[in-house]
Amino acid sequence: MLKINNLHAEIDGKKILNGLTLEVRAGEVAAIMGPNGSGKSTLSYIIAGRPGYEVTAGEVLLNGQNLLEMEPNARAAAGVFLAFQYPLEIPGVATMTFLKAAMNAQARQRGEAESTTPDFIKKVRGAAKDLKIDQEMLKRPLNVGFSGGEKKRMEILQMALLAPKFAILDETDSGLDIDALRIVADGVNALRNRERGFLVITHYQRLLDYIRPDSVHVMARGEIVRSGGPTLALELEKSGYAAYSDEAA
């Protein structure tokens, strides 16, 4: 479903991705691990369409569609979702308002009917309840004054509502307490199905205990340096990344 071929990208003249190749199949949960600064967030931003990066070579295809040619909002409508490592605050815009704007914008782009307000409210309430998000929170401006963990939970709420085809979770586990980690993992697991693909970026095995990945990839210096099954994560947990940093020239 998601195919990344030989992706090279730089920002402000600095090369970050160096020929990254990765494929995630429909229904697959792929985990990416790798040292700080190896380019994991950069990869997720490029898939989602953040401006500022120059892709010098390679391609990113979602079900054959060339994502790199699309506006970020069109990518979202096509089914790409990014749970941000650092979710942004939108002062003055109630969370509910934001959610409805996002859902309607996507529906419109896909030529689907927008959901009616009662339906929408029901959906949001239900999803919030599953993620143990207080209803009062939905009235507050999005992410403003939310704790780190609350922000992350709000990302998962958005994912649940937008029901993407392909979701990237960038360190969604960082900042979550033990209970919240389980709640968020349950939220992700509930969305797993045969069609949906996930790219889960994390530093810790702990998350992968809850969200069992189908594949694990190690990223270093802007490329995938090793791929394997779930046991690869356990191995990394023990040995760290030392082996991979030596490899790069």
Next chain:
Amino acid sequence: MAADLETIEKVRSIDVGEYKYGFVSDIESELAPKGLNEGIVRYISAKKNEPEWMTQWRLEAYRRWLTMVEPNWARVEHDAIDYQDLHYYSAPKKSPGPKSLDEVDPELLRTYAKLGIPLREQEVLAGVERPRVAVDAVFDSVSVATTFKAELAKVGVIFCPISEAVHTHPELVKKYLGSVVPVTDNFFATLNSAVFSDGSFVYIPPGVRCPMELSTYFRINEQKTGQFERTLIIADKGSYVSYLEGCTAPKRDENQLHAAVVELIAHDDAEIKYSTVQNWYQGDANGKGGICRFVTTRGDCRGAQSRISWTQVETGSAITWKYPSCILRGDGSRGEFYSIAISNGRQQVDSGTKMVHLGKNTTSRIISKGISAGHSQNTYRGLVSAHRKASGARNFTNCDSLLIGENCGAHTVPYMEAGNPSAQFEHEATTSKISDDQLFYCQARGLDAEEATALIVNGFVRDVLQQLPMEFAVEAQKLIAISLEGSVG
């Protein structure tokens, strides 16, 4: 909540670059010859069949005006205005004065329909959830239709064109006209006093809570006509009124002058809420055309515990020079100013407020949200002063500016004069930019760049929007989105 979404829908449905209200009604109108002299002043007065005292009042203003010079302290630039090259009176020919809706030129009604004004009583009444709104529509210089008059009369509220009030309530007009903005006040106000065409007159008797929102839509139609509205609102003891002014104008190539005067008087325990949603033509991308507004709006909290609140959403016009102010004369009176001023393209906005604390224990609150985009300049200019006898005066000012793009400017010019040592003035100001990351975050959720900008801006101005009556807040949100078109990308 729904309003934000409507904003976004609106942005999508609008043809970028086309001013939505840029049509010209094909109505024959009666024009005064160009130029200004005593003869023209008399002509205007005669057209309105005014009593001699009114004619003299105008002439006195005119003579005064001849001795004055145009102020130049505002941060706006424009070609010199040739006051002899303007028409000072224009009236739709088929509608010499207020009459029932059936008699109103259908073309005019169509014009209003395009503007979305709920002129027809039925339409207004039909909207079950919608609070009823009485509309006094001003087409160029003459009020052509007044709705709900009868119902208002039942509770003793007078709501009519000021030209009519001169005849029907001369004692009130004589007593209050010019009592807040004196004939000598400033160049533009004095000009208005000489040639004012029409506007609304409102009187709320003691103890009456006006049963509906009162509203006037101003519209400039005739080419090269100066607009000189005059609004006078009096809230007698213990009364309450909420008044809304909405403005749009058709597209014109030449700058049109607008010099309105608004006077509000609140007696003991009375409250006046005055809201403006202004979307006049701002000129094209090169700054050609557009409305130039030099407006004097002032409220007098004359009585103890009286309260005046200004809420403005200013999105249009090429040049805006406007400082809705409060004279806090009565002890314990309160003045409020809530403002959203948006500038885009080549617009120049110099707006703010004056809170003049004269009485004891008077309080004021200023919340100003300026948004600059394109090549525009947006200045907040405010004065808070406490008279030597105004013990216990308190003010809170919050001035936030938001910049969109690299070529616009935001300026904050606050003046404070505390003549009494017990005065407490608080001032907060911020300047920020919409961050690329905020935009990207919204886009990554499916909003396009313009929708994302409109959403973020609506969030930025939320505190002020909340001050507007519900259905006008919706309209304001739409205008915000429309006025920011083309500011991103």
